[in-house]
Amino acid sequence: MHLHTAAINPGALLIEANKVIRQHEHYLSGMKATEVEQKGNVLVFRGEFFLDEQGLPTGKTTAVFNMFKLLATLFSDKYHLEI
Template sequence: MHENTSAVSREALLAEANKVIREHDEYLSGMIATGVEQKGNVLVFRGEFFMDENGLPTRKTTAVFNMFKHLAHLFSEKYHLED
């Protein structure tokens, strides 16, 4: 299942992911990945989604979703989480 990827710890992957986030053109203040899990061959990133006071998505919500999707594409090709 993980033949072409390298094992990485959650902590190391989150550090690398947050570096990518901070350096990305679409970075917004407060955007940070706080968790990651392995779903098959895909790494799924989590963090604050910036909902409004009614629990509805904001402009930041879309930006965060797109960033986490970008991270999944970028890192799932390189890494899998250590067991």
């Protein structure tokens, strides 16, 4: 299933992902990946989505979603989570 990717533990991957986030031109203060899971061949990242008091998305929510999508694209071709 993971013939072309390297195994990595979730903690190490989150460290690497958060470096990418902090160095990205669209970084927002407080943006951070706090969880990662394997869904098939895709790594799914999660973290704070900056919802408002009613739990609705804010302008920052789109930026966070796009960042997590970027992380999935960058890292899913390189890594799979260690079991």
